[in-house]
Each structure stands twice: as structure tokens, then as C-alpha cells.
Amino acid sequence: xxxxxxxxxxxxxxxxxxxxxxxxxxxxxxxxxxxxxxxxxxxxxxxxxxxxxxxxxxxxxxxxxxxxxxxxxxxxxxxxxxxxxxxxxxxxxxxxxxxxxxxxxxxxxxxxxx
Amino acid sequence: xxxxxxxxxxxxxxxxxxxxxxxxxxxxxxxxxxxxxxxxxxxxxxxxxxxxxxxxxxxxxxxxxxxxxxxxxxxxxxxxxxxxxxxxxxxxxxxxxxxxxxxxxxxxxxxx
Numbered sequence: 001x002x003x004x005x006x007x008x009x010x011x012x013x014x015x016x017x018x019x020x021x022x023x024x025x026x027x028x029x030x031x032x033x034x035x036x037x038x039x040x041x042x043x044x045x046x047x048x049x050x051x052x053x054x055x056x057x058x059x060x061x062x063x064x065x066x067x068x069x070x071x072x073x074x075x076x077x078x079x080x081x082x083x084x085x086x087x088x089x090x091x092x093x094x095x096x097x098x099x100x101x102x103x104x105x106x107x108x109x110x111x112x113x114x
Numbered sequence: 115x116x117x118x119x120x121x122x123x124x125x126x127x128x129x130x131x132x133x134x135x136x137x138x139x140x141x142x143x144x145x146x147x148x149x150x151x152x153x154x155x156x157x158x159x160x161x162x163x164x165x166x167x168x169x170x171x172x173x174x175x176x177x178x179x180x181x182x183x184x185x186x187x188x189x190x191x192x193x194x195x196x197x198x199x200x201x202x203x204x205x206x207x208x209x210x211x212x213x214x215x216x217x218x219x220x221x222x223x224x225x226x
Contacts, residue, residue: 042216105157
């Protein structure tokens with residue numbers, strides 16, 4: 001596709017349920033990031049994948065959060081036992097180079113935990 | 115810990131009224147400073163990367179400058195279509211260089 005694609009665009013769930021968010025990066029991009037954006041705030045780094053290297057998970061806020069990526073393709077972010085404070089927009093970005101100078105963002109998944 | 119602070123939080127401008135946005139940062143060795151534009155309901159869109167103090171970049175009505183402690187985004191004679199949230203981010207050298215640390219953004223509204 002022409003850009004980074006994320007699905008679903010909106011997700012409403014009940015507290016305690018698990019959710020899975022999907023990101024399709026731009027074809028050929030080796031780096032993939034997940035960020036979280038709470039209402040009215042800046043972006044908060046969650047996790048970074050670069051090729052076949054071990055992911056940088058230093059931004060994951062708790063062990064309820066996990067992410068996977070198969071090769072240089074699709075990534076999924078899973079949040080287990082969701083809490084109300086998990087409500088946010090989850091943004092995925094990909095980058096074509098090792099330097100990761102320019103990130104291309106998707107439109108995000110708006111997650112609402114009731 | 116890397117930190118980025120943007121000011122003001124919000125800016126209301128009349129069309130044609132030039133202004134500047136500020137991004138103050140602390141980072142353990144700067145690899146790059148980035149400006150992004152974000153429209154409502156969309157992901158951020160890349161504008162500029164600055165690498166060293168004294169560097170300047172321009173795109174249409176936008177001009178970004180960099181010092182050792184801060185960056186400015188100057189908007190010259192803005193138009194309503196320049197209304198957006200402008201985000202500043204830094205990337206550190208070394209092991210921490212895999213991520214961008216973002217500021218809270220400046221919401222710009224340009225009225226006709």
C-alpha cells in the first residue's frame with residue numbers, strides 16, 4: 001500500500017478484556033515503531049523493531065503489553081487485561097533506513113476502555 | 115533521561131500574522147531533532163530534521179532553526195491550512211538512538 005495501515009481504526013472494549021492492534025508497514029521498511037498518544041499529550045515510545053534484531057521493549061509500560069513482528073512485515077500490539085488508563089491512540093510508524101531518521105506514521109487506533 | 119518541552123501549548127493567529135514555536139530539549143548527545151505536523155485524527159507527518167547547532171531548514175512558510183538547547187519553528191504569513199499540532203522530537207546517540215522522545219506539541223489555529 002501507499003502508507004502505513006492500522007486496524008481497527010477504533011476499538012471499544014470492556015475493562016479486563018484483551019485487545020490486539022495491527023500494523024501493516026510500508027513495504028520494504030525495515031524499522032517499525034509503536035507509540036501511544038494520550039488525549040492532548042505527546043507521543044510515548046512503546047517498542048521498536050529493526051529487521052531481525054531483538055526488539056527494543058524499553059517503553060512498554062507493563063507486562064500486560066506485548067508486541068510481535070514477523071520479519072519485516074505485519075506487527076501486532078497486544079494489551080492483556082485492559083485498564084481504563086490504557087485508553088489512548090496507538091500509533092504505528094515505519095522507516096526505510098537503519099538510521100530511522102524519517103518516520104512514516106499510520107492514522108492510529110483509538111482505544112477506549114470502558 | 116531525554117526531555118522535550120514545547121511552548122506555547124496553544125497559539126491562535128490571524129492569517130498573515132507570523133509567529134514562532136519553541137522546543138527546548140535535554141538529551142544525552144543529540145543525533146537529530148525532528149519536527150512533525152499532526153492533523154486531527156491523523157498520524158504525525160514529517161517536516162524537518164536538524165542535526166547541529168546553527169542549522170536551518172525551510173519548507174514553504176515554515177522555517178526550523180536549532181541551537182544547543184532549543185529549536186524554533188517559525189511560521190511566516192500563515193494561512194488557515196497551517197492549522198495543526200506541531201510536534202518536536204529528539205533522537206539520542208548510542209544505545210538510546212532507537213527511539214524519538216516527543217514533546218507535548220503546540221496546537222496552532224490560524225483564523226482567516
